[in-house]
Amino acid sequence: MTDTAPARPRRSDATRAAILRAARERFAADGYERATIRAIAADARIDPSMVMRYYGSKEGLFAAAAEFDLRLPDLTRVPSGQLGETLVRHFLDRWEGDETLAALLRAASTNPGAADRMRGIFADQLGAAVATFGTDPETTARRAGLVAAQILGLALTRYIVRLPPIVAMPPAEVVGWVGPTIQRYLTGSPD
Amino acid sequence: MTDTAPARPRRSDATRAAILRAARERFAADGYERATIRAIAADARIDPSMVMRYYGSKEGLFAAAAEFDLRLPDLTRVPSGQLGETLVRHFLDRWEGDETLAALLRAASTNPGAADRMRGIFADQLGAAVATFGTDPETTARRAGLVAAQILGLALTRYIVRLPPIVAMPPAEVVGWVGPTIQRYLTGSPD
DNA sequence: ACCGTATGCCAACACCTGTTGACACGCCAG
DNA sequence: CTGGCGTGTCAACAGGTGTTGGCATACGGT
Known part of the structure; x- marks a missing residue:
């Protein structure tokens, strides 16, 4: 030991x-x-x-x-209609309050080890959270992946590449736009 | 001269x-x-x-x-209900057929010049395309930014970080899931 | 056939990188 | 007081980096 x-x-x-x-x-x-x-x-x-x-x-x-805990809330306690909104708000807070995630994302583009850790965090932590409420287990990984794609894209454009329109958006408006997307990835179906 | x-x-x-x-x-x-x-x-x-x-x-x-042209199709010729689907399919093709975009994205995380070029491409080319059809000019930049956020997040997780569930998705399913998101960012409204 | 010029290689530069080992200081137990 | 060990500094190494100038060669116009 x-x-x-x-x-x-x-x-x-x-x-x-x-x-x-x-x-x-x-x-x-x-x-x-x-x-x-x-x-x-x-x-x-x-x-x-x-x-x-x-x-x-x-x-x-x-x-x-780069040790990091997303500290995702217990999704079973969130009204199922507010999952997207809640998650987006949580991620914005988490991202802005701790530069570890930015470090991880910047490094993940060029460093294989960092990419590995990024995969681990979003597969394990986010995957587990998505699995807690009762969607078809067959699709949970895919749903978690889609959520990760949107959240990471938001982070990339807001904190790394700094696209002006995304940087300029107040948090509430980000939640308003992106929240429904996350909601659909979690509880909706394609097309 | x-x-x-x-x-x-x-x-x-x-x-x-x-x-x-x-x-x-x-x-x-x-x-x-x-x-x-x-x-x-x-x-x-x-x-x-x-x-x-x-x-x-x-x-x-x-x-x-890193010179790159997104070669976006003329969006005025696309049925307004199929904008999202069309764009996602186009981006997938463009991304997989030319590694320039991957080079640009990888570099943009650490190199300021590359980030600059990335901003230019998505602000100018995508912004111009979004402006062609008649949404409120006030919101076109924001809409283009949101589209960029989702598309870049998809690219990041599929080609750079390589999140397994996203990598495993066949293009048609990606279009099915992400298309409506892009559609809403282009023609919908928040919340 | 000739000569200028475009094309290519070689060797070296100055600098910066991660990493290492030897050496000095100061705290704390005995 | 006196060791020993934890904490910290210094100097150096070996290798890799972007970049530069000089030298050979072969092409192409005259």
């Missing part, structure tokens, strides 16, 4: 946290390859070699920095 | 084309930073310095390789 959580607080915990914070910022702003360990270390005001000691490698650092 | 098109075919045109083809492949597969000039030159079976002579710099090469 790997001894996680001996709970003994180490003096270096603050440094570890600073590194992680700087890493998330840099990965979110620059993507995986342009976010250099040296720049991250400089932001955290320590030597680059510390990053290696605490996280092993750049890949290890990214893996630690 | 810059003398474009003296129409005199140069002996090096084949080389130029080979470089461009290799560049599109590499940019599409690896993104901007990981696609190295050396690797592109090796694919094209020439010396890296030739790339510099013909395209000036890596940025110049990318700019040439």
Whole structure:
């Protein structure tokens, strides 16, 4: 068994946290390859070699920095007519409150490991949430995939590529437009 | 005036084309930073310095390789009820027949210039197409942006991140699910 | 046949990258 | 007080990057 959580607080915990914070910022702003360990270390005001000691490698650092929980609400407690609206609002909040998702999305375009993690998050977490309410199990994966496609497209155009009309839309209007789409992907049928 | 098109075919045109083809492949597969000039030159079976002579710099090469025309159909000739379906089918074809778009999307996540070009393509070309049929000019930019968000999300999950359920969907089913979404973004109203 | 020029290769540059090992300081248990 | 260990810095390595200039060669017009 790997001894996680001996709970003994180490003096270096603050440094570890600073590194992680700087890493998330840099990965979110620059993507995986342009976010250099040296720049991250400089932001955290320590030597680059510390990053290696605490996280092993750049890949290890990214893996630690890209840990993420969508914190999806319990969809069984949401009125079935408001699923889309609720999810879109939740994703907007989650996206704007934590730059980890932006880091993950930026990196996922070029880094296979990041793409892997992205797949995992949206397949596992979103897939599980979609499976909680009673749609045909045969189609849940597809429905979750379609939701992911719309949500990620929204995130891509709003936070990464920054298409002006999408950036300019207030959250409420985004919910108004995209909510029904998500609703249909979850509970509707094609064509 | 810059003398474009003296129409005199140069002996090096084949080389130029080979470089461009290799560049599109590499940019599409690896993104901007990981696609190295050396690797592109090796694919094209020439010396890296030739790339510099013909395209000036890596940025110049990318700019040439990322030239792209969506070739959107004339939307005024499409029955207004089939706009969504038509557009989705067109985008799927365009995306699968030319890796330039994939290169552009991969690069747009990390390279500001690529993001710029992406914005240009979807604002100018898609925006113009959406403007051709008579919706309120006030909302055309927003409608075009929403369409871009859904289409780019579909492309991201199908060709870049490769979410299994989206990859597995046959084109006809994609059209069946996403077509109505695009239709609503073009001709419908929120909420 | 000749010569200029377009085409291509080679070697090198300056720089930046992730990563490593040796060395210094300071906290804390004994 | 005195070790030992956790924390941090410094300098360097080996490799890869975009980019540059010089040199060979072969084409094409005269």
